[in-house]
Amino acid sequence: MLGWHNIDPTPFYPAAPGAGRRGFERQLAAIDRLGTVVPLSDAVDTLAAGGSLPPRAVALTFDDGYADWLDAAVPALDRRGLHGTFFLVSDILSERIGAWWEELADAFDRCTATSLEWAGRTHDLTTPVARRAAQDALKDELKLVDRATRVEAVSRIAGRLAPPAPERPPMFLDWAGARALAATGHGIGSHTVTHPILAREDAATQRHELAASRTALEEGLGQTVDLLAYPNGNAGDYDQQTMELARAAGYRAAVTTRPGLVGPQEPPFAMHRVVLTPLTDVAELFGKVARKGTGMARRVVRTLTPTG
Incomplete structure (x- = not known):
């Protein structure tokens, strides 16, 4: 599983103008050539049923709700007929909080x-x-x-x-943007209400973040939302209690940012994911999996990188 945040440069993710879009197009071309993109929801169902995914299957995911998803990520995916799953923060959509x-x-x-x-x-x-x-x-x-x-x-x-920031174009989607995103047919998941690091919060706060975000997204977008991405998502950012609360809130699976491959043996509420920027090349992308993953991951890297 692969994950992105933004496509265009931002203060936190700086890059030269246009570099993100060009890099993302190159990444999708390589992924389309070397892998088989599957919707995350379908992959979760298949693994839960004990089935097998296609060779070199990969799900594409996006976190936080950056505005450039609509005019950069989705059009690039659609040009190649690829599916993405987009994880949204409900209070960012409501403009109650910033990032x-x-x-x-x-x-x-x-x-x-x-x-x-x-x-x-x-x-x-x-x-x-x-x-x-x-x-x-x-x-x-x-x-x-x-x-x-x-x-x-x-x-x-x-x-x-620094002095107060000047007015700038919105960096994140609002609810109108989220509805436009949902209308494209790509997948929608929850990234909590306020993007807290869940394991740093008490059980009541975690429960609210998980349940209220799902309710808000389902009511606001008119569709079922039962996939979750943990904010930050590294080891220590979620724990066993977080996973139990996610299950109790009605999610089917949750993704992390811990690098590795996902297989039938992976816990559905701690699914591995390789997070990259639009400037990451394919060799580096799969190299991350090789350095962090299993022997199976290393075999995947050897298969893919010579032609990437």
Whole structure:
């Protein structure tokens, strides 16, 4: 299983103008040539029934609700007849919240401060390299706290780094965009209500994030939503309680960002996924699986990469 976030560059995912779209087209051409794209929902059903997927089967997924899905990702998929599954954050659609990782990156992009005192440390901000190191360090630290603490911290950090951000075109879909996305026939899944790192929250909060997002998406889009992507999705970002709560909320399966192949032996609520950017090449993509995966993964890499 493969996963993307954005296609066009953003503060958090910088790239040269146009590079994302060109790179994504190259990726899809290679995936179309080397693999067999299957809808994630169909793959989940097949594996649950003990069936076999086609040779070199791959499901394509997208997280967070970036606006460029509608004019970049979906058209590129449709030109090749490929299916994607798109995981949405219901409160981002409602414009109740922003994306904290993009807000943090944007503040660093517009930074006018030369240093930042935070949590007992002084971060040098005098060069682009120093600012990037500070941003990465703070991002990693903020992933270790609950959502309320994280949102407050991002607001305070941004206020110390730069003046208020100017008005810009929306970076994420709203409900009208989500309905347009659903109308394309691609799959829709939940990415929670507010994109918390679930294992950092108590059981009641996790239960609400999982159940309320599914309800909002089903009511807002008029279709069943029973696939989940854990926010962040690494080991430690979800746990056994999270998986049990996801099952209780009515999901059939959940995907992580832990690299590896998915097979009949994989727990349906901890499905592996290789996450990439539009600039990742095929050799690197499957190399990730080889470095993290099993002997079967290494055989897949040897089969695919010589012609990729």
